[in-house]
Amino acid sequence: MYLSTQNKKESKIEVIKRQSRYLRGTIKEALQDGKPMFSEENVQVLKFHGVYQQDDRDLRHKLLKEGKEKHYSMMVRARIPGGVLNPDQYLVFDRLADEYSEYGTLRITTRQTIQLHGILKGNLKATIKRLNESLITTLGACGDSGRNIICCAKPGDEPFRAEMREDLLALTDRLSPKTNAYHEIWLDGEPVQHSDGETEEPLYGDVYLPRKFKVAMVPEGDNCIDVYDNDIGLVAHIENGHVAGYTVLVGGGMGRTAVVQATYPRLASPLCYVPRKDVVDTILDTCVAIVTIERDFGDRSNRRFARMKYLIDRRGLDWFRQEVETRLGRTLEPPRKLEWHNGHDHLGWHRERDGISYLGLFVPYGRIKDTETMKLKSALQNIVREFRPTVHLTTQQNVILSGIPDEFRPAIEERLRSAGVPLPHELSTVRKNTMACVALPTCGLALAESERALPDLLPQFEQLFHELGLSDETITVRMTGCSNGCARPYNANIAFIGRAPGKYDIFLGGNSLGTALNERFTETVPFDQLVDTVRPVLEAFVREREPGEDFGSFCRRVGLNRFRHVKTEQS
Ligand code: SRM
Ligand code: SF4
DSSP: OOOOOOOOOOOHHHHHHHHTTTTTTTHHHHTTSOOSSOOHHHHHHHHHTTEEEEEOHHHHHHHHHTTOOOOEEEEEEOBOGGGEEOHHHHHHHHHHHHHHBSSOOEEEOTTSOEEEEEEOHHHHHHHHHHHHHTTOBOTTSSSSSBOOOEEOOOOOOOHHHHHHHHHHHHHHHHHSOOOTHHHHHHSOOOOOOOOTTOOSOTTTOTTOOSSOBOEEEEETTBOTTOGGGSSEEEEEEEETTEEEEEEEEEOOBOOOBTTBTTOOOBOOEEEEEEEOTTOSHHHHHHHHHHHHHHHHHSOSSOGGGOSHHHHHHHHOHHHHHHHHHHHHTSOOBOOOOOOOOBOSOOOEEEEEETTEEEEEEOOGGGEEOBOSSOBHHHHHHHHHHHHOOEEEEOTTSOEEEEEEEGGGHHHHHHHHHHTTOOOGGGSOHHHHTEEEOOOTTTOTTOSSOOTTTHHHHHHHHHHHHHHTTOTTSOOOEEEESSTTOTTOGGGSSEEEEEEETTEEEEEEEOOTTSOSOEEEEEEEEEGGGHHHHHHHHHHHHHHHOOTTOOHHHHHHHHOSHHHHHHHHHHO
C-alpha cells in the first residue's frame, strides 16, 4: 500500500517543468548548437514533445573504453488517437524510417502509436515537421499529461464505433497540452505574447500533471486493450447498436519498481456510470474532473508514487468519488456490472461490411522491419501504397488493414506470402498472444533484453505446448526488460520481467481478459532456465485443471507455493 514520504519538497522535475515556460525550455536554441545531445533540463521538457533522448546501449561499453562520448539519438513517439492512420500518414512514417532512423524501422507501441528510434538531433526538427505536415503530432505522446488515448482497434460500421471515435477525439482535444511552444520550436511558429496572469494551459497550469496520465476506451465485452491498466478506463455500454453510456474505471497502472516493495501494479476500480445521451459533454466533463483531482492532489514530491492509483489508495475510493461529485456539482450514478468475453487482438481476415474486409496481421513484437527471411516493412509499404487501406495500430503491437474490397484479398495475400510474412492462421496460438517491450538497445531503463530475447524463447514454448497438448490453449506470454510494465506483463498468464542482464523474475496467473493480475512465482531466473522453471506448473495444469478452467484461474485456485517447492528441489 501507499507509503510515500510526507516530504513536501517538490521533485526536481517539477522545478524543470515550471521553469520551462510552458514547455519551451531552451530547446529551440539547443537545436542550433551543433551538439549531438540536449541538456538534462531540455531532455525532461522534450518528453512532452514526444521525444526521448537515448543512446545506443550496444555501443555504450565499447565507446566508454575508447574514451568516447555515448552515441546519442532520439526516439520520436507520435500521438495517434485510437491508432488510426490513413494510408498517406502511414507512408510518411515508413519514409521517415528510411530517411532518418538509424535503425530503419517503425515500432508499433503497446499504446497504438508509432515510435521512430535512432533519430539524430540534427534530423529531429525535420522529422517532427514532416509528421506535422501529415497532421500527426508528437505533442503529449510522452510527458506528464494525457497520453495517447487507446481504443479497441476493431474496424466496423456499427454506429457505436463511430460514437466512441467521436468521444475519443473530443477527449483527446480536451486533454492535449495547449502550449504554443510546439509550433514555435518545430514549426517555425511566431512566439505568443503573454499578458500578466494569462495561462497557456487552462487545464494543466504551468507544472502540468504530477505524472503521465493514461485513458482507454472499449466497448463492453471486448477487452483487447487491457482497459483496467489505465488511469481512466471508459467502458461503453452498447444498446441497440449505440453507446448508451460509459462505466468509468479509475486508478489502473502497471508500473512498479522491483526493489521498492511499496510500488505495485493495480487494476482500475469501477467509479460510476455516465450516460451519453445526445451529447458527449457529460463524459468529457467527468474525465476532466478526474484529471484535475490528480493534478491537485497527486504526489509531486516523489515520482514513484505520483500516479493516480496511489492517490486513490491513499485517500480511498469514497473520497475520490465525493471529490469528483463536488467538482461536477452532481451525484454520480453507480457503475454498471461489466462482462468480458474477448481479450484477443483482432487478427486474420474478417468481414467489415458488405463486400469489404479487414486483415489483422501479427507484427513480431511491434517491430516493422525487413529481415533476410521476412520483408514486413516492404510488404506493408507496397500493400498500403497499392490498395490504400486504413491502417489501425493495435495495443498488442499488431496492425489491422481495413476497408479492403474482397476482390483484393488474393493479391494482398500473395504480396505477403512472397515477402515471407505469415498470415495469422499459420502461426501458433501462443505466438499470437505474446508481447515484448522495446528494452535494449534503446531503452535507458532496461535491465535485460526483451524484444530481442523473446523470439529465442518462443520456439521452446511452442515445443513445450505441443508436448503437453496445449497448442490450442490461449496462454498469454509477455516479456519486459524491467519492472516498469510497458508490455503490461502483470496481466499475462506467464510474464518474464527483466531483473539483471540475462535474468528474469517470473510472474504467473493473470488472464487473457485482462481482468486479473498475476503474482510473482520466482526471481532472477537465468534466461536458459525460463521454460524449465515454468514447465511443472504447466504440467500440473494439464493434469489437474477443472473443466473449462484457464491457466490463470488454475494458478489462483491451487496457489503457486507447491510449485515453488518443486522448483527448489530441481535446482
Ligand atoms: Fe513505457 C518508461 C517504452 C507503454 C510504463 N516506456 C518508458 C520509456 C520511455 C523509458 C524511459 O523512461 O526512459 C521506454 C522507451 C523505450 C524505447 O526505447 O522505446 C518505454 N512504454 C514503452 C513502449 C514503447 C513499449 C512498447 O514496447 O510498446 C510503450 C509506448 C506506449 C505509448 O505509445 O505511449 C510503453 N509503458 C507502457 C505501458 C503500457 C500501457 O500504457 O498500456 C506501461 C504500463 C502502464 C502504466 O503506465 O502503468 C508503461 N513506461 C512505463 C513506466 C512505469 C510508469 C509507472 O507508473 O511507474 C516507465 C518509467 C517511468 O515512467 O518512469 C516507462
Ligand atoms: Fe524499457 Fe522497462 Fe519499459 Fe521495457 S518495461 S521499455 S525495459 S522501461
